[in-house]
Each structure stands twice: as structure tokens, then as C-alpha cells.
Amino acid sequence: MNLARTQTGRTVRRAPGPGAVLAALAAAQFTVMLATSIVNVALPQIRAGTGLTDGGTTWVVNAYGLAFGALLLAGGRVADLLGRRRVLLAGLALFALASLAAGLGASAGVLIAARAVQGLGAAAIAPAALALAMDGSPYGPGRGRALGVWGAVSGAGAAGGVLLGGVLTQQWGWPWIFHSVALAAALVMAAVLVLVPRDAGRPGGHFDLLGTATITLALTCLVWGLTTARGAGWSDAGVLGSLAGAGVLLAAFCAIEARRPDALVPLRLLTAGRVAAGNVLMALLGSVWIALFFFLPLYQQQVLGESPLVTGTGQLPLAVVHMIGSALAPRISRRIGATATVTAALMTEAAGLLWLSRISADGSYLADVLGPSVLVGLGLGVAFVQLTALAVEGVPGRDAGLAGGLVNTTRQVGGAIGLAALATLAGSVTAHASSGQAPLEALTAGYRTAFAVSAGALAATAVLALFLTRRTGARTPTTTTTPTANRTVLSRVPLNR
Numbered sequence: 001m002n003l004a005r006t007q008t009g010r011t012v013r014r015a016p017g018p019g020a021v022l023a024a025l026a027a028a029q030f031t032v033m034l035a036t037s038i039v040n041v042a043l044p045q046i047r048a049g050t051g052l053t054d055g056g057t058t059w060v061v062n063a064y065g066l067a068f069g070a071l072l073l074a075g076g077r078v079a080d081l082l083g084r085r086r087v088l089l090a091g092l093a094l095f096a097l098a099s100l101a102a103g104l105g106a107s108a109g110v111l112i113a114a115r116a117v118q119g120l121g122a123a124a125i126a127p128a129a130l131a132l133a134m135d136g137s138p139y140g141p142g143r144g145r146a147l148g149v150w151g152a153v154s155g156a157g158a159a160g161g162v163l164l165g166g167v168l169t170q171q172w173g174w175p176w177i178f179h180s181v182a183l184a185a186a187l188v189m190a191a192v193l194v195l196v197p198r199d200a201g202r203p204g205g206h207f208d209l210l211g212t213a214t215i216t217l218a219l220t221c222l223v224w225g226l227t228t229a230r231g232a233g234w235s236d237a238g239v240l241g242s243l244a245g246a247g248v249l250l251a252a253f254c255a256i257e258a259r260r261p262d263a264l265v266p267l268r269l270l271t272a273g274r275v276a277a278g279n280v281l282m283a284l285l286g287s288v289w290i291a292l293f294f295f296l297p298l299y300q301q302q303v304l305g306e307s308p309l310v311t312g313t314g315q316l317p318l319a320v321v322h323m324i325g326s327a328l329a330p331r332i333s334r335r336i337g338a339t340a341t342v343t344a345a346l347m348t349e350a351a352g353l354l355w356l357s358r359i360s361a362d363g364s365y366l367a368d369v370l371g372p373s374v375l376v377g378l379g380l381g382v383a384f385v386q387l388t389a390l391a392v393e394g395v396p397g398r399d400a401g402l403a404g405g406l407v408n409t410t411r412q413v414g415g416a417i418g419l420a421a422l423a424t425l426a427g428s429v430t431a432h433a434s435s436g437q438a439p440l441e442a443l444t445a446g447y448r449t450a451f452a453v454s455a456g457a458l459a460a461t462a463v464l465a466l467f468l469t470r471r472t473g474a475r476t477p478t479t480t481t482t483p484t485a486n487r488t489v490l491s492r493v494p495l496n497r
Helices: 018-037 043-050 054-082 084-104 108-135 141-171 175-195 209-232 237-259 267-271 275-303 308-313 316-336 338-356 365-391 397-433 439-468
Strands: 003-005 011-013 475-482 487-494
Touching (some): 018 054, 018 108, 018 141, 054 108, 084 175, 084 397, 141 175, 141 308, 141 365, 209 237, 209 397, 275 308, 275 338, 275 365, 275 439, 316 365, 338 439, 365 397, 397 439
Antiparallel strands (some): 003 011, 475 487
16 A cells, blocks of 8 residues: 655655556546447347347447436536546446446447446546546646556557457457456546545535536437437438427527526636637547547458457557557647647548558458558647646636537547538448449448548648647746646646647
């Protein structure tokens, strides 16, 4: 144990160092990202084991993403009001129980419901953990290192989920992918209990119930409509009604927030630092990021004929390079500035995706996947860290949880939009090519199109970043937070241009 002896001879427990605290919080983020991607490789086995149809199988993924994306803003605000450590622990407990239920589920309905509850737990975990990590990391090199760690574990969790899912599915069967996530959440909860100090929360704060309900319903309609469109088509009445409802609810949310003193998304949050720019760009990055981890394993399994284990192992280079990029991102930003860093990272990832758009039906992992994965992982790691930094830049301490929820929401919703659009596009190309080409050729044509459009979208995002991330002044007040008192202190620091 971490003990120290005082002058009176008493033994007291030493407070954990900031590195240990950050490690526990990063492990929470890793677990959330792991659960996002760990099912991708196992979907064929889950379909066979539960009797789900192709359309039903997609809801094993969608139920988690729907609840996660729709409830992140609410989770972030609740964490600010009730205490971030308390909400983090509650989210981890719910996440662990839901994961266990998913693995033990005797029916498809139980599995999908458990995945939705998993998403609810994740919506509490992600913003609370990020806010606590930022509380313990003052502005400067310490904040950069913390964000580098955050980016590394996020990418490692997404890519590692594909690897672990392949190993567990092949060796012990698909239920073990959920059992492993339950065990990971329980271990992280124990680490948080021991290492992360309590925070006070804001007992006198008010929760914007009307705004929360409106935006949650709006995001639910949006994500539901987009994910359903992949199977039902964009002209389906249910899809069109859901998307129209999302538009009406989003407009209502904006009107509500403009009149409320306790708004869920206050104007001060969007005007602090480069928060708005960071979130717009993160949404665009997310639209490509989540689709990448959907299409790449499918190409490896369905076209190259790789087993789940080999497919998962093939994600290791991408994960390793992503971690390297995340670690280098703060140093690169200090040297060349935030704008140049974001632009270069997005263009690097776009180059990797353009390379992936040249895959062939008779290709191989070494010739078609390895090289592009290195470029994609490097660009993704740097871009994720820098955009997360922009999305929490200058945010008052009282809004840190909400800022964490907002940047995770934009990434999730962007991912849902991108995946729905790209999956529909790839499916259309494959269906059109099927009339004159072999099945594998037709599948590959669809995947090539998805990667090519993703590359174009990221290149356009890089150009947009040149304008959105520029500063209008040389120096701007930013905020630091004292974690013990949960206060906001204004200080002046030099800014990256």
C-alpha cells in the first residue's frame, strides 16, 4: 500500500499521484471504446447463435450507439451537478451489469436491451472521466500529456476491441466478448474507488430537464432514422418521419436554450476558446472514424477470407501507430501550432483512406491493408488528441463534464450519420455491380467507394480546419481548475496559432 509515517509515528495513506489517477480514468475511457468495437468481428457468430436476422443483427451495434450518443449531454451535466467521481462509479457499475447480462442473455431481445443499457452506462462514464482527467491536468505540457494519453487509449480501445473480439470469439465463443467487458469495468471501478479523489459537485445547481429531454429525443430520432435507413432505405416513411422529428426537436431545443438561465448547453460553452470549432471538426472526423472500423474488418473477413482471430490481429499496427500519434500530438502542436497540426493529421488520414480505396478482391493484407493502416492510425491519433484539446479549451470548471459530453456526442452522432450514409452508398454500389461482376468483386467495389468518399470528406475537413481553428487574437484568457475545490481560476497563457 502507499503509506507514509508522520512525525508522531502514525501511519497515513499517501494520496495517489496524478499519474495513477490519470491511468484509472484512461482505463475507463478504454473500456467504453472497447465495447464500441468489440462486437464488430463477432456479428456473424452472434447472428447464428441468437437467430437474429441481418437487420436485427445491426441493432446489436446500434442499440449501444443510440443510447450512448443520445444521453451523453445529459450524462455530462449530471456529472457536473452530482459529482463526477460519483457519476463515473455509477456508470461503471451499470456498464458492468449490462455487459454481464448481454453475455448471459438467453434471447436476442435480452441481448439488444442489455446493449442499450451498456450505452446508458457509457454515457455517464465518458464525460465524467474526461472532466476528472482535465481537472487534474493544468494547462500547459501536463494537459497536453493527459490528452495524449486520452487519445492513445481511445484509439487502442477501438482497435483493440476488434483484436480482442476476434480472439475471444474464435477461442471461447461470442458471449465472452461481453464477459470480458464486464470484468474490465469491474476492475476499473475498483481502481477509481482507490485512486480517484472525491469531488464536490454543485449541490445548488439546476438541471435543465426540459432541454435535456428535448435534445435526448432529438438525438434519438436522428440516430434511429440514420441507422434504420441502412436497412429500410432513405425513402421509408419511418425513416423520413424520424429525421423530420429530429429536425423539429432540434429547433425546439435551440429555442428553449435561448430562454433558460440554467441551459443544458449554455452559450458561454460554445464561445469559450475554440470549443465550437473542435466539436464541428470532431463530428466530421467521427463520421469517417467509426465507419473505418466497420468496413475494414468486413473486407478482411468477407473478401480476404481471414478468420476473426487473424482479422483482429491485423488491427494491431493501426492501434500501435495510433498510440504513437497520440503521444506525439501535444509536442507537434507546441512546435507548429494547433491549426497546422489538425490540418496535417487530417490530410495524413485522408491519404491512408485514399490508399485503401485501391483494395482488390484478390488482394492480401500485406499489399492492401497494412500500409494504409499505418497512415490512417498516425493521422487519426494526432487529430483526435488535438480536436479533443480544442473542444475543452477555455471551458470553465463548472462546465467541464458538459464539455466532455458534448465532444463525445458530436463524435458519436457524426459517426452515426457517416456510417449510415457510407453503408447505404456501399450497399448501392455493390448491388449495382452484382449484375455484371462476381460477388467478391461487387463487395469490394462497395468498400472501395466507401473508403474513397471517406478520403474526400477528410480532405474537405482539413481545408475547413484551416479557417475554423484560427485565432482572432494573440492572447485569450483561459481557465484552469483546482480539483480539490472545483473552482475556476482565470489565467493568461500563450496560445498555439
